[in-house]
Amino acid sequence: MTDTTDLPPPSAPRFDPHALPPLREVIARFGLDAKKSLGQNFLLDLNLTGRIARSAGPMASVTAIEVGPGPGGLTRALLATDATRVIAIERDRRFIEALQDVVDAAQGRLSIVEADALTVDPETLAPAPRAIVANLPYNVATPLLLGWLARIEAYVSLTLMFQKEVADRLVAQPGSKAYGRLSVITQWRADARVLFNLPPRAFTPPPKVDSTIVHLTARAAPEAAEWRVMERVTAAAFGQRRKMLRQSLKSLGNAEALLEEVGIAPTARAEEVDVAGFAALARAVQAREDAAPAQTHQAP
Missing domain, CATH: 1.10.8.100 (rRNA adenine dimethylase, C-terminal domain)
Known part of the structure; x- marks a missing residue:
C-alpha cells in the first residue's frame, strides 16, 4: 500500500500563489528587512518567481529543494508546479514564522528546515528524484554549487540564480577571460545552460549587479578523474x-x-x-x- 501521509488529499485544490497575502505585506507585517550579511535580496514579483520555477522543467514526482526562501516568493511558485513536495532550507529564523501561512496553504507539501545550507546534505532530506531550485544568496553561491556538483548525479537538475559574473564563468570557454577553475569543474561534471537575466530593479533591495538563472544537469559521461x-x-x-x-x-x-x-x-x-x-x-x-x-x- 502506498504511504500518502505527506501528500495532499486528492480533492485538494491546486496551489494558488496569489491567494496568500502579497509578499510586501508579509515583509511589513513581520519586519523582514534584508540582511546584507546574509546576502539577502528579495524577489517579490510572482511572475518572475513563476518563470524560474517553470524553467526547472517537469516536476511531477520530484521533490523540489529550495535554499533561502526568504518571504516565500519562489516557494509559492514551486508549490504551484507539479512537485510532490517542496523542502525549503532557511537559516534566518525570522522567516520561519513568516512562512507559516504558506506551510498551512500547502496542505502537507511544504517543509521548512531551519539550518545553514552549507552544512546540509540535500540528499538526506528527500529520496530521489529530487531537484534544487534556488535564488542563491550571492555570498555562498559558489561553495554551495561546488558541494552539489560533487554529487550532481543525485539530482534531476539544479536551477540556480547567480550574479551574472559568476554565471558567465560557469559557461565560459577556454581562451576567454571568464574561463577559470569554476568553469572547468562545472563543465566537467555538468551541462550548464544560461536561461535568462534579471535586472537589479527586480529585487528588494536592488543589488548592484545583474542576476542570471542557470540550469545544470549531470553530464552523461564526464571525463574520468577523482x-x-x-x-x-x-x-x-x-x-x-x-x-x-x-x-x-x-x-x-x-x-x-x-x-x-x-x-x-x-x-x-x-x-x-x-x-x-x-x-x-x-x-x-x-x-x-x-x-x-x-x-x-x-x-x-
Missing part, C-alpha cells in the same frame, strides 16, 4: 593563471614531465587548457601518487 585531484590541479593552475603551466603546476612535482605525459605544452597557460586536458592531468597526478608507495618499498 574530485579531490581535479580540485588540486585546477587550483594550482588557476592560482597563478598568468604563468606558464610548467611554473604554476610546480607544487604537483616535476610539472614538465607531467605535462609532456598528457600532451600539453609546458608553455601553455591555464586558460588555454580544456576540461579534457585538466582531467588528463588529474589522472596523471593520481597515477603518480598511486605508484609512489610501491616505489618507496622497492629494494635498492
Whole structure:
C-alpha cells in the first residue's frame, strides 16, 4: 500500500500563489528587512518567481529543494508546479514564522528546515528524484554549487540564480577571460545552460549587479578523474593563471614531465587548457601518487 501521509488529499485544490497575502505585506507585517550579511535580496514579483520555477522543467514526482526562501516568493511558485513536495532550507529564523501561512496553504507539501545550507546534505532530506531550485544568496553561491556538483548525479537538475559574473564563468570557454577553475569543474561534471537575466530593479533591495538563472544537469559521461585531484590541479593552475603551466603546476612535482605525459605544452597557460586536458592531468597526478608507495618499498 502506498504511504500518502505527506501528500495532499486528492480533492485538494491546486496551489494558488496569489491567494496568500502579497509578499510586501508579509515583509511589513513581520519586519523582514534584508540582511546584507546574509546576502539577502528579495524577489517579490510572482511572475518572475513563476518563470524560474517553470524553467526547472517537469516536476511531477520530484521533490523540489529550495535554499533561502526568504518571504516565500519562489516557494509559492514551486508549490504551484507539479512537485510532490517542496523542502525549503532557511537559516534566518525570522522567516520561519513568516512562512507559516504558506506551510498551512500547502496542505502537507511544504517543509521548512531551519539550518545553514552549507552544512546540509540535500540528499538526506528527500529520496530521489529530487531537484534544487534556488535564488542563491550571492555570498555562498559558489561553495554551495561546488558541494552539489560533487554529487550532481543525485539530482534531476539544479536551477540556480547567480550574479551574472559568476554565471558567465560557469559557461565560459577556454581562451576567454571568464574561463577559470569554476568553469572547468562545472563543465566537467555538468551541462550548464544560461536561461535568462534579471535586472537589479527586480529585487528588494536592488543589488548592484545583474542576476542570471542557470540550469545544470549531470553530464552523461564526464571525463574520468577523482574530485579531490581535479580540485588540486585546477587550483594550482588557476592560482597563478598568468604563468606558464610548467611554473604554476610546480607544487604537483616535476610539472614538465607531467605535462609532456598528457600532451600539453609546458608553455601553455591555464586558460588555454580544456576540461579534457585538466582531467588528463588529474589522472596523471593520481597515477603518480598511486605508484609512489610501491616505489618507496622497492629494494635498492
